[in-house]
Amino acid sequence: MAQVLFLGGLGRSGTTLVERLLGELPGMCALGExxxxxxxxxxxxxxxxxxDRFSACPFWTKIGDxxxxxxxxxxxxxxxxxxxxVERTxxxxxxxxATTATAEVREYASFYSRVYAAAAEISGSDVVIDSxxxxALAxxxxxxxxxxxxxxxxxxDARGVAYSWTKKVTRPESDGADEMTRYSPGRSALLWxxxxxxxxxxxxxxVPVRRIRYEEFLADPRAGLIRLADFAGVPLRPEDLDFLRPERADLQDPAGLPGTLQDPTKLPETTVSGGxxxxxxxxxxxxxxxxxRFTVGRLPLRHDDAWVRALPSSQRRLxxxxxxxxxxxxxxxxNVASEAP
Known part of the structure; x- marks a missing residue:
């Protein structure tokens, strides 16, 4: 039986980041959407x-086979x-x-279960992650x-989600030809x-459901990952989280990038400030x-609250x-107006 951790929520809520971090943990394999x-x-x-193109990716080719x-x-x-x-809002x-599933529901679910089982076997993972x-799919x-x-x-926060849906974002998969879907704040609020x-x-x-607030997860991703791994039934060792590093916003690396320490492992997390x-x-x-999902290497984990300043007050109130x-x-x-810097 495939062990599946399904990441759910409205788009632009941070599920991709949560998936990428969970995918770094041993015993877990991130499959994307x-x-x-x-x-x-x-x-x-x-x-x-x-x-790679999907057809050229060895990992997905093995899963399909x-x-x-x-x-x-x-x-x-x-x-x-x-x-x-069967799978619409x-x-x-x-x-x-429903108290029983229709034949179409079971048939549709079977396509996913076959992918999950194959991915777990090919990757050697205990849990596969579907973001x-x-x-409706859940x-x-x-x-x-x-x-x-x-x-x-x-x-x-629905207002942060609404602001994100208004931004123009190019889909890298389309080689710059297409943009991601955009919604008006009113539309995204209803969907939220x-x-x-x-x-x-x-x-x-x-169904076992664990709710997390994205803002709290970003504030302490180490603790957040420990809790989610426990929920998924995946035991962790301290060194499994070594890919996370504390930052200091007031320090700069030689290239001028904020938040990089020369040796962040020597700074206790309790002394990190401003980052x-x-x-x-x-x-x-x-x-x-x-x-x-294409990001490789160092990724700063910082709360994006640009919406507090950039989302017009009328849309924020709506x-x-x-x-x-x-x-x-x-x-x-x-009321977030008084909290705006």
């Missing part, structure tokens, strides 16, 4: 996180049909209320008998409510997702009003 594998990778042959006897044997049209039939109430985010996967599903529900509420329904259906952490990332094989009840439930302040 598997929900997009069928179109973007099998059919469109976009780039894997390692930089093990799971389906080759990716050419996957009926992508059938996958798309099943997704439209509008289907969540029906999926959550697909889609709440509701489908709970019906798969051969998946041991655990869900990490990643929440970020719907997707986050759906994960609450999932928890009430008996956060950085992570040394290895090459990954995320199938799809945020452009961060998002705060639409998402107010859930913002309160998750512990976020409703």
């Amino acid at each position: 598997v929900v997009h594998l069928w179109q973007r990778d099998i059919r469109d042959d976009e780039r894997c996180g390692c930089g 093990r799971a389906f006897g080759g990716w050419s044997n996957v009926d992508v049209d059938r996958v798309h049909h099943l997704r439209e039939s 509008r289907h969540i109430p029906r999926l959550a209320a 697909s985010k889609h709440s 509701h489908v996967l709970r019906w798969a008998d051969d998946i041991d599903l655990k869900v990490v529900h990643v929440v970020r 409510n719907a997707h986050n509420a759906a994960f609450g329904l999932l928890a009430r259906r008996g 956060g952490h950085s992570a040394d990332l290895k090459v990954g094989h995320s199938a799809a997702g945020n452009p961060m 998002v705060g009003a639409v998402c107010g009840p859930m913002l309160r439930a998750y512990g976020y302040p409703i």
Whole structure:
């Protein structure tokens, strides 16, 4: 049975970063957003996180051979049909209320379970990570008998999410030809409510769900990773977190990059001031997702609160009003104007 850690939440909530950090831990294999594998990778042959085209990536080639006897044997049209039939946000109430799964739900879930099982075997990992985010997919996967599903529900302040959705971001997979989807603040606020509420329904259906606030995770990524690894059932040793390094924002490296220490391992974390952490990332094989999946090497881990200053006050109030009840439930302040620097 495949052990799957599913990272869920509305896009731009930080799931890609959480996935990249979890993927550095022994016994865990990060697969990216598997929900997009069928179109973007099998059919469109976009780039894997390692930089190779999907068809040229040895890791994914082995998974396809093990799971389906080759990716050419996957009926992508059938996958798309099943997704439209069962894995849409509008289907969540029906999926959550169901006491038995339909044949289409089980068939659709089987495509994922075969990928997960093959990835675990090829990578030699105890747990595979799917950062697909889609709440409807998580509701489908709970019906798969051969998946041991655990869900990490990643929440970020709705106003930060709304601001991120307004930014223009080029999709590296398209070689600069396409941009990532953008939403208006009002649209993203409605989606934020719907997707986050759906994960609450999932928890009430008996699926293990661990909610994390992205801002708190970034404030102490070491502690956050320890808690998530424990939730996933993966034991850690202290040295497994050596890829995380404390930073000092008031120090500069010879190249002028802020936050780099000459020897950060000699500075106790309790004395770090004015900065956060950085992570040394290895090459990954995320199938799809945020452009961060291509990052290799040192990645500063700093809370992005640009929205406090850059999101117009009218839009900030709109998002705060639409998402107010859930913002309160998750512990976020409703009035942020007075907190702006």
